[in-house]
Amino acid sequence: xxxxxxxxxxxxxxxxxxxxxxxxxxxxxxxxxxxxxxxxxxxxxxxxxxxxxxxxxxxxxxxxxxxxxxxxxxxxxxxxxxxxxxxxxxxxxxxxxxxxxxxxxxxxxxxxxxxxxxxxxxxxxxxxxxxxxxxxxxxxxxxxxxxxxxxxxxxxxxxxxxxxxxxxxxxxxxxxxxxxxxxxxxxxxxxxxxxxxxxxxxxxxxxxxxxxxxxxxxxxxxxxxxxxxxxxxxxxxxxxxxxxxxxxxxxxxxxxxxxxxxxxxxxxxxxxxxxxxxxxxxxxxxxxxxxxxxxxxxx
Numbered sequence: 299x300x301x302x303x304x305x306x307x308x309x310x311x312x313x314x315x316x317x318x319x320x321x322x323x324x325x326x327x328x329x330x331x332x333x334x335x336x337x338x339x340x341x342x343x344x345x346x347x348x349x350x351x352x353x354x355x356x357x358x359x360x361x362x363x364x365x366x367x368x369x370x371x372x373x374x375x376x377x378x379x380x381x382x383x384x385x386x387x388x389x390x391x392x393x394x395x396x397x398x399x400x401x402x403x404x405x406x407x408x409x410x411x412x413x414x415x416x417x418x419x420x421x422x423x424x425x426x427x428x429x430x431x432x433x434x435x436x437x438x439x440x441x442x443x444x445x446x447x448x449x450x451x452x453x454x455x456x457x458x459x460x461x462x463x464x465x466x467x468x469x470x471x472x473x474x475x476x477x478x479x480x481x482x483x484x485x486x487x488x489x490x491x492x493x494x495x496x497x498x499x500x501x502x503x504x505x506x507x508x509x510x511x512x513x514x515x516x517x518x519x520x521x522x523x524x525x526x527x528x529x530x531x532x533x534x535x536x537x538x539x540x541x542x543x544x545x546x547x548x549x550x551x552x553x554x555x556x557x558x559x560x561x562x563x564x565x566x567x568x569x570x571x572x573x574x575x576x577x578x579x580x581x582x583x584x585x586x587x588x589x590x591x592x593x594x595x596x597x
Contacts, residue, residue, distance in 0.1 A: 346565050349558035361559035366535045370543035371563070376451065377526070377539060378519035381458040385515050389466025390508075394500065396467075397474030398482070414463045422460045423528025426453055449531040454539070457525035462515045469511030473504045506582040513578070517571045521564055540564060 350358055361367065392411065396404060414422070428434050430447040440447060447453045481503070485495045501508070523541040530537035534546060540563055547557035 343565055343568075346558055346561050350555065350562045352558075353555050357555055358559045358562075361556035362563075364556070366538065367543055367556075367560055369535050370538040370540050370560075373451070373454070373537065374520055374539040374541075377454050377458050378516055380455045381462050381519045382512060382516050384455075384459055385462055385466045386508075386512060388463075389470060389511060390501075392467045393470035393474055394496070397471055397477075398479055411464050411467050414461050419457070419461050419522065419524035420528055423457050423525035426456055426460075426525075426529050430456075448529055449533070449537060451537070453529035454526050454537065457529045458519045458522050461522050461525055462518045465515040465518060466508070466511035469507050469514070470504055473507040474500070477503050506578050506585065510575070510578045510582070513571060513574050517567060520567055 350361075392407065395401070396407065427448055429436055430440060430453065431437050432441060432448070434448075447456070477500075481499050482495050485499045486492070490498070520539075521541060522539075523545070526539055527542060527545075530539070530542065532538060532542050532546065534543075538546065540560060544557050544560050544564075547560060548554070
């Protein structure tokens with residue numbers, strides 16, 4: 299009997315040794331991943347700032363202070379702010395309905411929310427041109443009432459809204475589903491109204507996920523190129539956003555250094571987004587640890 303036990307223990311140790319990678323293999327995999335990230339992410343990011351400051355600080359500042367660049371920054375801000383605000387309103391409403399209620403068409407609504415992930419932004423921009431362009435479906439009526447959507451700010455907001463549509467809702471839906479409905483039911487049984495329950499119970503429980511979704515939505519909105527390019531006509535000083543401004547400068551309309559100077563704005567946005575993402579994930583993990591520890595403490 300002891301011989302059988304010894305043979306089984308030996309077989310177990312052998313299988314464990316076979317399943318564990320050697321230290322050199324682990325180090326090689328980590329080194330490969332670090333080299334890949336350095337070449338693909340760090341080197342291009344450093345190169346953007348290097349090229350922007352290649353001729354000195356003053357040309358860099360002049361490029362950022364150009365009138366068309368300032369207009370592009372303002373257009374990007376207005377487009378991103380409008381699309382984020384609309385997505386915030388829709389994301390809160392849709393995620394609450396999907397996570398807390400059962401209704402016909404729920405699967406269809408989820409599919410529509412995910413639609414921008416599978417449709418090219420250029421196709422989305424072309425769709426708005428077909429609908430709201432001068433020769434489009436609503437074009438004659440809009441032209442008769444002097445309403446400008448295509449080649450104007452409203453069209454840029456619509457195009458950006460389409461590509462950022464899923465971010466807030468898709469971030470909140472799993473969080474609200476994991477919360478369940480017990481807390482809301484308890485609040486309403488104590489006399490809280492539906493509005494009070496939503497603002498004081500539901501929304502605080504997902505505040506970090508909401509901020510995370512808004513942050514991703516804003517970053518996507520400010521970096522959008524394809525859809526906005528189609529609906530804006532890319533008019534310098536009028537319907538340019540920061541990505542379109544970089545594109546025009548890189549074509550030789552403003553200089554190589556100027557293009558990289560404006561590109562540093564998006565690079566800086568990426569760094570800020572990464573820092574905020576890390577902070578929000580840390581805070582969300584802290585809240586989850588605290589929530590899991592409370593029942594044990596109470597018991």
